[in-house]
Amino acid sequence: MLGVVLGVSSLIATMALTRGIEEGMHIFMQQLGGLELVKVVPNEPSSLMLEFANLSPGLTLRDAHSLRNSATLISHISPEITHTVSAACSDAGNSERRKARGILPDHFVIGIHGLAAGRWLVDLDIERGARCAVIGHTVANQLWPGTPAADIIGRTILLDQTPFEVVGVLPLYEQEEDTRARQLGKKPRARRWDPFRQKNEAVLIPFSTMFHEFRSGAFPENSMDSLKLDALTVRIGNLDHFRAALGQIRSVLDLSHRGVDDYDLETREDWFDRIESSVRATRLSGGLISAISLIVGGIGIMNIMLASISERIREFGIRLAVGARPRDIFRQILVESMLISLLGGLLGVGASLGLIEILKMISPTENIPVLTTGSILFSVAFALASGLLSGLYPASKAAHLDPITALRYD
């Protein structure tokens, strides 16, 4: 029975743990822009196409227009040009090299950005080529340490000595693990790769402003339309049509690039697939351990039942003598062994509640375990099934007793 208790509680705890990981991953994916985000980036054309690579105009704003007009399965699109600038605040702070990005308002939807204070860039900013910027948390914190986000709105940030008005500040993006570390007053671990770095260090300015202020001079023959983009981010309208949407993007771009494959589609699919498969692996191994302990528990129940029927042979003899059929005895033993496993299962549910509390405190992953009624029901059902299976042998043994021998048994 102890085995059943352990099996059920570990099964529930494993399910809660993997569920927690899944939910954490889900939030993480959303913060990164989700699966819907697809990035079109310029790429070296393959060697086969090198001969006529210059036929292609490259990734330009025209692509953004034609995608918006022709690719019906994408909901938002934003071109992106980047320029490394030195960012400083007007109050003579240290300047730091930052990668400023010129974007369209759709960018905020595509990246699923939040806003700590202020507003996003809007179409009017683009139209007027306004000198305004939305900055990430790290940038704001470095320029004006300790100032709340709301007070930063309206201040001036100097990008390569050009004054820009800060109109919005993005919230701090961090992983669950770091949040808890910060709440506990510990320093976040230094890590090689921070998936939110791009968001936290963002300096976002209107696409048109970027072009006029920083990029038009470099190539005088460039118009805004023919300027080579650094990236084109796209949001797929409906994930059910993910493949079809990628196909649409490819056919539009193949046409406008005259068949030269000088672009690449970056999706999150592979990455998310890898995350999901690791969650699956965790669930599988945890489930396996629990299943093994349930089997051990089932064997324990079988032993209990075998011992109990050998003590009660006379009882079965009496029951048979007054007219119990073998199948009545069989059913009686099965019900008894299922009751034992049900009791073990319920104890296991109780134990798992405590176990999950402990896990919440010393969670080996970065996510808080999530308990669902479904997992409790599933585990109890599993325990019942193990009780049923382990009762079968003792039950058939008791049912096949000879009434005369059983009555004489002492």
Added chain:
Amino acid sequence: MSILEFEGVRKTYRVGEQEIHALAGIDLRIEEGEFVAIIGPSGSGKSTLMHLLGCLDTPTEGRMVVCGTDLSRATPDTLARMRNREIGFVFQSFNLLPQLDVVANIGLPLVYSGVPRRDQRARAEEAARRVGLGDRLANRPPQLSGGQCQRVAIARALVNNPRIVFGDEPTGNLDSATGRNILTIFKELHAAGKTIILVTHDPAIAAEAPRVIELCDGRIVKEAKA
């Protein structure tokens, strides 16, 4: 028509290489409403005969008809049904379930004949009153005297209103006064029309029965009818 009919019934047990003929050809007819005592020394086969009569076992050879049903090749389920509906057993050692109270013990056969739960209790209580145990319903067998236990067993044997009641040394574990009381109950049942079959080695009890069958070495050696 006879309620019990045996024709050339043999029962053979195998112990290793040796064959033991517990019953070596029994021909016997018992009519409905008879009071029969089966006597014989130990090893004479009287227990084996009673197990066959009581549908706890099937014969190796021969024909056996109980209450009009041929049970020579019966399945365990058919035998269980006969024991449940047509036969009541009273054992020497009472064979009550110690963890159940008097009512539950008496009602045990009803559990297996599909009687609704509420009726089970009512009928068990009625049977308890018939054997004079109306005030002992909530007791458990360990709290009762031997005579009371045997009354519970008789009530259990009667609860499903069977046509035949078997007693296997029903007075063997009781003092003579209590034994006489129990015997009186059997006589009353006989007077009420039940077929009574007692297995005993007590000549005093056998003397009360109108028909006595004596067994020796698996055969009927003497039959006396009063």
